[in-house]
Amino acid sequence: MAEVKSTTTEKVVGVNGNLMTVEFSDRVMQNEVAFAKVGDARLKCEVIRVRGNRADLQVFESTNGLKVGDEVEFTGELLSVELGPGLLTQVYDGLQNPLNLLAEHSGFFLKRGVYLRALNREARWQFTPLAQAGDKVVAGDRIGSVPEGIVKHFIMVPFAWKGEWTLESVAPAGEWTIDDVMAVAVNEQGEKRNITMTQFWPVKIPITDYAEKLLPEKTLITQQRSIDTFFPVAVGGTFCTPGPFGAGKTVLQHAISRYAEADVVIIAACGERAGEVVEILREFPELEDPRTGQPLMNRSIIICNTSSMPVAAREASVYTAVTLAEYYRQMGLNTLLLADSTSRWAQALREMSGRLEEIPGEEAFPAYLESLIAAFYERAGLVRLRTGETGSVTIGGAVSPAGGNFEEPVTQATLKVVGAFLGLSRERSDARRYPAIHPLDSWSKYKSVVNGKELDFARSILRRGSEVNQMMKVIGEEGTSLNDFIVYLKSEFLDYVYLQQNTFDAVDGASSADRQRYMFDKIYGVLSRDFTLPDKETARRYFLELRQMFMDWNYIAMDSAEFKTQEAAIDEKIAQRSAENA
C-alpha cells in the first residue's frame, strides 16, 4: 500500500497568467492542492499537469507579484469541499469560501489569499443518534441526524473511509458543534478515528456510495407549462437551456430555481454577471417557498463565481456545486443543480488549455471537452441508497453559444448527454414570447404531466400552424384557405395562452401540475374542435377574444371563485361557435 503523500515545499520557475510552473524534487500528485506564497498572502492552486520534474498549476487567484523562486507548499490533498450541517442558505465562491463572511472580513473587495471556513464552527446542532456503540459500519452509514431547517441532515461515516469499522462510542442526544466528536470508530487493524459532523470530499470525484442507479421516470415539476407539459425534465434527469444573449436563459433558470419541486436547490452562477446573483441573494431570503412556508433561501445553496472572479475557480465551481448536490442526495433528498452557464466553465477549460499549449480542438476548446461535459452530466441521476430510500441529483445547465449558433462545440457536446433540450430562440424573445423555449426545435426524452396522445395532437397543431404562417408570408393572407388559416390561429392561441407564461406574476408564474392538466384539457378541447366561422376576419376576432379570456384566466388563482366564473364564460364562448351546436 502506497503511503499517504505528505506536505512538501518547492519553488516557482515560471508564471504565465494564472498558470504557474513549479520545479519539484519530491513527489507531486495530479490535482493536488498547493499554496504559493507571495508576500504574506498564500494563493491556492491546483496541479493540472506534470512533466519531468516540473508541475504546472492553475492558480485560483490573481498571480500579480509572484516571482521566480517563490515558495510553493504542496498539501498532499486533492481540491475538496467540506460537507456538514449549515451548508444550506450559504453563498459560496467556487472554492467554497463563504462570501458573506468574507465581506465582514475584508470589506468591499475579494482580497486574494483569504480563505475562510465554509461552515460555522460555533453553531450548535440538535443531534439524535441513530447508531450505538458496537455497531459495525462502513463509509456512508448514518450515525445520527440533526435538523437543518426543513431537512433532516444525516451525519454519516466519511465517504472516503475504506473497509469495515466498529463504533466504540456514539455521542448522546444533545446540542453539539460541527467539530465535536459524534462517534469513535476502530477498524480491524486497530486504527482509531473520530467522526465529527463534517467531512471532506474531493470535488472532481463523484460520490458513488449507493446501491444502484435507477432510470429517472418521475417528472420534476418546475411549474413552467412549456417545460412540464411539452419538454419535461425528470427527477434525476439532465437538461440544458442554450440560447443567445437576451433570450432569457437566466430568467428561466431563476423561475425554475424558485418553483421547482425539489428538496434542495443549488445554484451555480458560473462566470456570469454579478448583478444577477445579487438579485437572488437579496430576493431569496424574502421569497416564501409555498411548499414549506419558509424562505426560499432555506432550501438553497448558491455557488457564485461571477465572470470577473478568477477563472480557475470558475472551473472548480461547477464541481463544488455538484458535490454538494450529491451530498444531500445521500440523505434521500431530491436535489436540483442549476448551472449558469456551462459555456463559461468550458471557456475556463479553454483558457487553461491554451496556457498549457495543448493541441487545440474545435474553436480552440481542448480535445477532452466532450468527455468532461459528459462526465459532469453523468453525476446526475436517480439512485437507490443502501437504506432503500431513493435520492436524486437533477442537473440543468444553461449554455451560452457564441453568436447564438447551436453548432458550436459546447452546445453539441451537451446535447449528446442530456435528456431534454430546451432551446431558447432569439426569434421568440424578440417577439416578447417568453419563455422563449422554441416549441418546434426543443425536445425531451422524459415523461410529460399530460397524456401523450393529446400532447402529440397539440404538437401537430404547432407544427402545421408554423407551416401555414411561413406560407402566408409568401402568398399573403388572401391566398390562404380558411381551414389553414384556422389551424394557424389555433397554433397562435396555444402559444399565447399555454406556452407563454409571465414569470413575474405570482399566479401565472407558477402553474402546478394539476392546474396544467386542467388547463391543457380545456385547451385541447379548443384545438380539437371544429368551429363555424364564416370568414377570416370573424375567425381572427373570435380567437383573439378567446385568447384574451384564457389569458385572464391564467392570472386567476385556481382555488378562487372567480376561476369558476371565468371558466363558465369561456365554456360559453367556446359553445357559441362550436360546429356541433350549429
Place this chain on the structure above:
Amino acid sequence: MRKVYHKIIHIAGNVITVEADGVAYNELAEVTNARGVSLAQVIRLSDGKVSLQVFAGSRGISTGDQVRFLGHPMQVSGSEALLGRVFTGRGTPRDHRPEVLSDLIEIGGPSVNPAKRVIPRNMIRTNIPMIDVFNTLVESQKLPIFSIAGEPYNELLARIALQAEVDVIILGGMGIKHDDYLTIRNTLDEHGALSRTVMFVHTAADPTVECLMVPDMSLAVAESYALSGKRVLVLLTDMTNFADALKEIAITMEQIPATRGYPGDLYSQLASRYEKAVDFDGAGSITILAVTTMPGDDVTHPVPDNTGYITEGQFYLRGGRIEPFGSLSRLKQQVNGKTRADHRAIMDAMIRLFSDYRSTLEKQSMGFQMSAWDKKLLKYGRKFEDSMMDLSVNISLEDALDLGWKILAECFDRNEVGIKTDLVEKFWPEKE
C-alpha cells in the same frame, strides 16, 4: 538602487524578453534606449527569462538596451486632483500640466464581493426618449452601444455624459481619432462639464500597448471615487480597439487563438472590466457605457457577441438613431415601475405598434393592399421616427410620455392602442 539588466534576448512585436531575476509577475519596468525611456510590463516569467510588453513599442530597441524594474505594478492616482485633466493610456498628462502622483492605487484590482452589491434602483436621466422611455439607463448598469464606423456614437456618448445626473465622468478613449478626442473635449468644455471629467485618451497614433491600459486606468480611478461616495459614469470608446490590442499581444506571445484570432480569454478579459460597474452597499456607484463598433455590422463577431453576454443589455445605434428592436436595458424593470403610472404601458404599446408598422412597411414593399389600419400604422410610424427616435430630440421623461400619448391620439382611437382602460382614461389627451 534597483539593478539594471542589459541582456535582451528576444524582440518580437511589442514584446521583449530579457534575462533577469527577482522579477514579479505584472511588475513595471523602464526600458531605456536611444529614443528615450519607455514603460514596460511583465507578462510572462519563465525561469530566468522575463517577457515584457513595451508600451512605446519595440521599434528601435536594441539587444543591449537597459531594462530597470520598478518593483511595483501599474499605478494611477485616485485623487481629486485628476478632475478636469487629460492623460494618455499610460497615465502621463496630455494637457501639458504637471503629473499627479498622490494617492497612487494599483490598477486592475480584485473584484467586488457580490455580497456587498445592492440591487440597482436609481434611474439615470438622459433626456433622450429612446433611452429614458424605452430602455431606461440605470445607475450601476453596464451597457454597450453597438454601432458601426461612421455612426455618431461619440456624439451620443458626449450628450449622455452632459445630461446624466452624475458626480464624475471618466472618459476612456481607445484608438480614437485625435479629431474625435478634440470634439468630445470641446463639447464637454462648452457645457462646463470638463471640471468634473477625467480623461484617459489613447489615440490611434499612440502605441498599441497603451490602449490596453485605458479601461483599467479609467476604472481604477472610478472605483476610488465611487468608494468615497460619488456616482461615477465611465464612458469607454471603442472597446473593439481594446479587444484588437489584446489580440495583437496574444498572437505575438504565440497564444493559440480561439475565434477569428482573438485569444480564448477574451470573455474573461472583457468581463473583468465591465464587472467593475457596481452599486456599493454604503458607498457610490459606477455606471459604464461603452461603444463597441461591430466589424462588418455583424453582431455575432466575437467582440460584440462576448460583450452582449457580459453587459446588462445593449443600445443599437443605426442610421443615427437608437434602434427600438434589439436594444435592451435589462435593468429597466428595476426603475420604470416607479417613474409614472403610464411609463410601462406607453413603452410596451408604442413598441408593439412600431413593430406592426415595420411589418406593414414590408407588406407595402411587397405590393400587398394597404387597409385602413395599415394606413394608420404608416402615419404613426413616421411620427414616431421623427419625434421620438431622432437623436436631436431633447426632452424630459415626463414630456416624452406626454408626447407619446399625443402621437397615439393623433393616429389611433382610444381602443386601438391596447392600453389598459383606466390609464387611457387618465392620460388620453383631449381633442382641441
